Each structure stands twice: as C-alpha cells, then as structure tokens.
Amino acid sequence: MKRFTKAALPFVVVSALALAGCSSDDADTANAEGSSDALSGTVTLYTSEPQEKIDEIIAGFTEQHPDVTVETFxxxxGELTARIATEQETGEVQADVLLAADVPTFEAYVEDDMLAPLEVDNVTELDExxxxxxxxxxxxxxxxxxxAYNTDVVDSPPExxxxxxxxxxAGQxxxxxxxxxxxAAFNAAVWLDDENLGEDWLDDVMDNDPTILESNGPVGQAVADGTTGVGVVVDYLARELGEQGSPIDLVYPTDGAPYVSQPAGVFSDTENPEVANAFIDYLISEEGQTTAVEQSYLPVRSDVGVPEGAPEMDDLELLDPDLDHIAEIQSESVDHFNSLLN
Structure with a gap:
C-alpha cells in the first residue's frame, strides 16, 4: 500500500526566499496596491496530456495570470521525444515546459543537462x-x-x-x-524487471495473441465497444468511459499496478523561467490538483481527495521499482517487447 510522506527536498521554494528578502513594509505596500503578480509573456508547453484536459488546466492557470499565454504542442x-531530439540537434529545444508520462524520459534529459532546477513552492505538499x-x-x-474489461463480454475478469x-x-x-x-514503455521495463513477472510471463502473454493498438485511448475504446474483452490501460480512461455509460469496469491488479507520475520540468533553454516554474507550481497546487481529481486522475497531494469510485491512495497496491534502473533498461525492454510481436 502507498503511504504518504511529504517531500523535503532541494528545490528552491520561491515564497520562502521572497519572505527572507522582503520586509513587512514591502508586504504592506504590495497588499495596498492589490495583486503583486507581475507574470507576463509566453511559454510553450510540450505535453502528452489529452487536449481537453490540458485546455482546462491552462484556463485555470491563465485565470490567475491573465498576462501569460501558454502555447501547446x-x-x-514517443513523438514528443523525437521532436525534442531533432530540435536539440538543430539548435535548441523550442519548449519551455515538458509535461509527459514517465520518469525515465526526464532522467535522460537531466543526464544531458537539458533541464533546469525547479523553483516551486508547492513541492513541500507532495508525497516524496x-x-x-x-x-x-x-x-x-x-x-x-x-x-479494464467489457462487462458484456467478460464474465470472469482477470484480477x-x-x-x-x-x-x-486468448485473442481477447x-x-x-x-x-x-x-x-506503455515504462510498463514494459517494470514488468520485465519484476521477479514475479519477467520475460517468461511476457512471453506467455504474447502467446495469447494480444492486439497492440497505438496508445491507451484506442485500447480503452476497444474494450468499451467490445472489440477486445480485456485491455491493459491507464485507470482514468476506463473510469471515464464507465462514467459515460460504456459497459466497462476496471481491476487494480492484485500483484501490483505499475504507474507513471506524469512529471513536469523546465527546459534549460527557456527564456521565461519564472512563468515556466509558475505553471508547474500551479499543476501541483491545491487548485491544480483539485482539477486533476475532477479529470479522474489520482493526485500527488493528500489534501484533495480522489476521483469518485477510485480507491484511496493508501489502499492501492502499486509496483515500486528502482526508477534509476528502470531508466537504464527501458529502451532495451521496449525492444524486447517488440521482438516478441515479431
């Protein structure tokens, strides 16, 4: 089960620094003049978030910072990392902020000195x-x-x-x-690294002739419409499809669920680090995390609840691998996964 432990880590906490250098007279002046928010300019966000969800997040952020524009790709x-690699080779990365699926991707960028240290307040409210x-x-x-499974097709779902x-x-x-x-790339590495699963297990799964679809969205839809009875898919998609009336339900595997934490970071090439950091701080703020829960995501804070119908965070059985090791083996794990398909 997941236990919540607040982070106490080497981030620059902006509010603490500001307070250290700000007298009470300065604070009174700022209050008398109204909002002290002076953020402005444009930042570019690269993200794998569904468009509708990221639009809602940006709307919440820009409501607080009306002089900021967030442009999105x-x-x-996979397409994001390819684009970033091309931009890096030809000059500089055009994005200010990256919000995408898995830690190994971010660790690779840290190794290549492509990310800047974050300067955010709300990190102290997160599980470490x-x-x-x-x-x-x-x-x-x-x-x-x-x-996930189609309740009209599968009588006895896998647990x-x-x-x-x-x-x-087989074939389902x-x-x-x-x-x-x-x-999916992260999952391949976690499964192959798990002593209770590993190569033999993945070989046996492939013997059941799974259908490989482009991404989680098509997998969820295939289960919802009964094209396949069972889908390996991220939880929020199955939950949303069920809420929309599809005959779909989900099981958190008893032998542990791999998970990604959709990290966010600031590229070192950014020309507007203050706004880039403010956007990430909004993502992990109470308001930003409340929006995440409303979008059917499980949160990284403990003070915003969970989506309706979702388990409490402490009740989840999550796989907790060594992320540094997963980063090292992820590429070869994807290659192994693909080799089994051939």
Missing amino acids: RAGT TYVDSEGYWVGTRVIPTVL SWQELTDEEY ISMPNPDVSGA
Whole structure:
C-alpha cells in the first residue's frame, strides 16, 4: 500500500526566499496596491496530456495570470521525444515546459543537462515518491495501468497480471504500443524487471495473441465497444468511459499496478523561467490538483481527495521499482517487447 510522506527536498521554494528578502513594509505596500503578480509573456508547453484536459488546466492557470499565454504542442510521448531530439540537434529545444508520462524520459534529459532546477513552492505538499531528489522534475498525477474489461463480454475478469496468461483470454487482450505511449514503455521495463513477472510471463502473454493498438485511448475504446474483452490501460480512461455509460469496469491488479507520475520540468533553454516554474507550481497546487481529481486522475497531494469510485491512495497496491534502473533498461525492454510481436 502507498503511504504518504511529504517531500523535503532541494528545490528552491520561491515564497520562502521572497519572505527572507522582503520586509513587512514591502508586504504592506504590495497588499495596498492589490495583486503583486507581475507574470507576463509566453511559454510553450510540450505535453502528452489529452487536449481537453490540458485546455482546462491552462484556463485555470491563465485565470490567475491573465498576462501569460501558454502555447501547446500535444502528442504521444514517443513523438514528443523525437521532436525534442531533432530540435536539440538543430539548435535548441523550442519548449519551455515538458509535461509527459514517465520518469525515465526526464532522467535522460537531466543526464544531458537539458533541464533546469525547479523553483516551486508547492513541492513541500507532495508525497516524496513523486519528487526528484535532485530537484529537476516533479510528478503531477498518479496514473496506474490497470486491467479494464467489457462487462458484456467478460464474465470472469482477470484480477492479476499472472491471469492474463490464462487461455480463456486468448485473442481477447489489447495493449498500447510502447513505441508511442510513454506509460506503455515504462510498463514494459517494470514488468520485465519484476521477479514475479519477467520475460517468461511476457512471453506467455504474447502467446495469447494480444492486439497492440497505438496508445491507451484506442485500447480503452476497444474494450468499451467490445472489440477486445480485456485491455491493459491507464485507470482514468476506463473510469471515464464507465462514467459515460460504456459497459466497462476496471481491476487494480492484485500483484501490483505499475504507474507513471506524469512529471513536469523546465527546459534549460527557456527564456521565461519564472512563468515556466509558475505553471508547474500551479499543476501541483491545491487548485491544480483539485482539477486533476475532477479529470479522474489520482493526485500527488493528500489534501484533495480522489476521483469518485477510485480507491484511496493508501489502499492501492502499486509496483515500486528502482526508477534509476528502470531508466537504464527501458529502451532495451521496449525492444524486447517488440521482438516478441515479431
């Protein structure tokens, strides 16, 4: 089970620094003049968030900072990383902020000196599990991968990863493509590294002839319309489809759910670091996390509740691998996954 422990890490906490250098007279002056917010300018966000969800987040942020414009490029994690690599080779990264699926992607950018240390206030309110100990990225929501199933098609759904190898699910499973989905790439590494799963388990799953779809969205839809009875998919999608009336339910695997924390970081090439950091601070603020919960995500804070119908965070059985090791093996794990398809 997941236990909440607040982070106490080497981030620059903006409000504390401001207070240290600000007299009470300065504060009174700022209050007398109204809002002291002077943020302005444009930042570019690269993200794998669904467009509707990121639009809601940006609307909340710009309501607080009306002189800021957030421009967005939205794509799957694989396309984002390819775009960033091309930009890095030809000059400089055009994004200020990256909000995408998995920690290994961010660790690679830290290794290449592409991210700047964050300067955010709300990091102290987060579970330390979702915060980089060196201060370069911070998780923004908890997104476990679960077993979704069509209630009209499947009478006895699998309750664990091990059960996916049962013959009764042959030809009935759909999974996202790890070349496209950052969460799927991360999952491949976690599964192969897990002593209770590993290569033999993945071989047996592939013997059940799963359908590999482009990303989590098509997997969720395939389960919802009964094209496949069972889907390996992120939990919020299954929850949303059920709320919309589809005959779909989900199981958090009893042998543990791999999860991504949708990290956010600031590129070192940014020309507007203050606004970039403010955007990330909003993502992990109480208001930003309340929006995440309303969007059916599990939060990285303990003071905003959970989506309706979701388990409490302390009741979740989450797989907790060594993230540094997962970062090292993720690429070869995706290659191994793909080799089994061939």
